[in-house]
Amino acid sequence: MTIPSFHLFVQTLILGGLVGGVYALMASGLTLIFGVMRVINVAHGAFLILGAYITYELFQYFKIDPIASILITMPVFFGAGWFIQRYMLSRIANPEQTSVLVTFALALVLEGILGFIFQTTARMVTPSYTSDAFIFATYRFPVTRLIGFGTALLIILLLYLILQYTNLGRAIRATTQDPRAAQLMGINTSMISAFTFALGLSTAAAGGSLLSIIYSFNPSSQADWIARTLSIIVLGGMGSIPGALIAALTLGVMEQMTAIVVTLYWSPIVFYFFLFFTLIIRPQGLLGEIIREKG
8 A cells, every 4th residue: 555645646636537527428318317217228338338349440440530520420429318218118017117127228239349340459539639638737648538528528518508498408307207297297208208318328429538538437337337437326316417427527537546545456346336325324315316216
C-alpha cells in the first residue's frame, strides 16, 4: 500500500473526476430506462461496446473524429432502441421480471457477433490528440478525458433540459412517478416507454464513443461495463439521474485512488464493494426511493 503525496492525491482526484463524468453518461440512460419502465437493460454494456466498435470503424476507414461520430451513432442507436422496445420488450409478458432474461440474451448475441467479426484483440481509438494534455499549476489534464468529460456533461445537460422543460419530458416524469395515473391523464405510456428506451440506448452510443478514446475494449469487456454501470445506478438510486451523476463521480475518484494507493488490478473491485454495501445498508441508493409493488 502506498500513501500518495498531496500532489499525487490532487492529480488522482482530477483524473477520477474526469472519467467519472463519462461514467455518469454511460449510466444515465440505464437509470432513465429503469425509472420509466422498471426494466433493467442488461444489454446496456454490450451496446456501449458496440458503440465503441462503430466509432473505431468510422475512425479507421473514414477518419471521422470519435466525438463527431456521436452524431452518427446516437440516431442509429435511438432507432434500434425504439425497435427493440416496440417489437421485443413490449410483447413479452411481465416485462419487469422477464426483460432481464431478454436483454441478457441480447447482450450475449451482440457479444458473439462482435467476437466473430473482431475476434478478441483489444482495440482503442487513437486520434491525434490521444497523448496531449493541458498542464495547469503542475497538474495534468489529459485531452481525451477533458473532451470526454465535457461531452458527457453536455449530453447529460441536454437530457436534463428535455426532461424538465419539454412536454415530452413532463410526460416521461409523469410516467415514472405513476404509470396508471399518467394513462388516465391521456398520456400514451407505451409510446413514452419506447421513446425512453430509445433515448437511453442513444446515450450508450455516446458513452461507447467516449469509452473508445479512454480505454481499450474487446467484445467480452461488455460484462465489465454493465457491472460498472449497474453499480453506479444502484449507488445513486435506481431511476435517479442526479444520483447517477454523484455516484459516477464518486466511484470514478475511488477507482483512481485505489489504483494509486493499492494497485491497478484492484481498482475495478471498488464498484463491487460499493454495490455490495449499498444493497445492505441503503438499498434505495443515495437519491432513490424504496420501490414497492403496486397491487
